[in-house]
Amino acid sequence: MSLLEKLAAATLPCIEAxxxxxxxxxxxxxxxxxxxxxxxxxxxxxxxxxxEAAIVFQVTPTGRQTLRTGAPPEPAHIDAWFSGTRRRSGA
Structure with a gap:
């Protein structure tokens, strides 16, 4: 389940640290x-x-439209893209 799907199903606002x-x-x-x-x-x-922690207040109409139209799922290795520790190829 993508983060956007989790947020759409959650009680908002929610805090993420x-x-x-x-x-x-x-x-x-x-x-x-x-x-x-x-x-x-x-x-x-x-x-x-x-x-500091982030506070999510809403999933916008654009976000809900994305969920309805079936946006592609997030790759399993998405955390590595954002962690800043992704290894470079050939290194």
């Missing part, structure tokens, strides 16, 4: 599939990266 899922939420928000408050990543003195 997992950095990998927050990156996926950014993609959905950029595609106008969700309405969310996603704070920017901040550099702190104590920690190299500090990211």
């Amino acid at each position: 997992d950095p990998l899922l927050i990156d996926r939420l950014r993609v959905l928000q950029a595609a106008s599939h969700i309405g969310a408050l996603i704070p920017p990543v901040q550099m702190g003195c104590d920690q190299p990266l500090c990211e």
Whole structure:
């Protein structure tokens, strides 16, 4: 089940603190599939990266239309694309 499907079935608003899922939420928000408050990543003195939780308020009409028209499923390795640790081919 895709993240968009999970959000459509969830009781909103919902809070997400997992950095990998927050990156996926950014993609959905950029595609106008969700309405969310996603704070920017901040550099702190104590920690190299500090990211606050994201709050998803709605699945937009565009997101619901995408679900109705049967958008392709997310690849199983999608987390590797957003983790920043994906290995380069030939390396």
